[in-house]
Amino acid sequence: MTYCLRIADLPTTERPRERLLTHGAKNLATAELIAILLGTGQGQGKLSAVGLGQFILQELGKNQRDPLAVLREITPQELMQIHGIKAAKAATIIAAVELGKRAFQSRPLERTVIDSPSAAAASLSQDLMWQAQERFAVLLLDVKNRLIGTQVITIGTATETLASPREIFREVIRQGATRVIVAHNHPSGNLEPSPQDIELTRQLLAGAQFLDVPLLDHLILGDGNHQSLREITTLWDEYPQGD
Known part of the structure; x- marks a missing residue:
């Protein structure tokens, strides 16, 4: 040059x-x-x-x-x-x-502690709750469950979205998070997890074990409500996260 x-x-x-x-x-x-x-x-x-x-x-x-x-x-x-x-x-x-x-x-401001599914849903509500298309997002936390940030990973159609474990964990690692909650919305308002939701959660839990970045929950949001897959499934018993 x-x-x-x-x-x-x-x-x-x-x-x-x-x-x-x-x-x-x-x-x-x-x-x-x-x-x-x-x-x-x-x-x-x-x-x-x-x-x-x-x-x-x-x-x-x-x-x-x-x-x-x-x-x-x-x-x-x-x-x-x-x-x-x-x-x-x-x-x-x-x-x-x-x-x-x-x-x-600069010293960071005091971060919000995410200590329940409702607190996680509130942090993600603006990105997910009332959207006409399915969106998949991650909620990034530090070791004390304090909020680092949120990130929408993918945006799909009115009925489905695609999010691979690779895309999800790439953002987690890039942001330096040590714990994570994932979430997506159902525009229909039906909060029941689909078979695809269950299988993706199983893959993410296995990946989280391997990376030593605990996956604390997978939430489904829609029509003003939310559902915690950790509360309604046994997946976290099958794949303990050490949290």
Whole structure:
């Protein structure tokens, strides 16, 4: 990649912003992340934004220093001593660094404890209760049964939805949950589990045992009510979850 080019002259697949949106921020080089903040380049040699980002890191890394360690404590005035960095670019970088510090240091709010099927149903009601199509969702919990978040995994037709154990546990692991409740809705309002509901629950319980991520319940919601498969089946006796 030639870093004296403008970002607009680069192929779309090589532009930092597009790469971030496609591949995620974690897959970008540090110079590319800085380039997104800079927006434009210039400096000596009329560098692109990526080139200027590399130049900034090079300047911060002089004397065998860690560029990111220097960046964490740098002042706007020090940044503006780097050729090509004026007040606007310096302010953007400093603001991003400070935001990152605050996000890292922030303490989470007290999380809701999910200690019953009704509490779980209430947390999922907005996503599932009155929907015209079947939806399958997960309720993600920490080790103390505190709510981390909820996620709709799939959306089906008016009568069925498909959710594979792979899709479900992928989201559980990605979110770092240590316990999980799954749920889906029956738009008809009939809360009786189907044979498919029972078989999927059996597969999920077996997978939860293997992954050591207890599946606490499988709920069916509809027409303002809910049903707990843990309360009406013996599946949890067949596949103990150690919870």
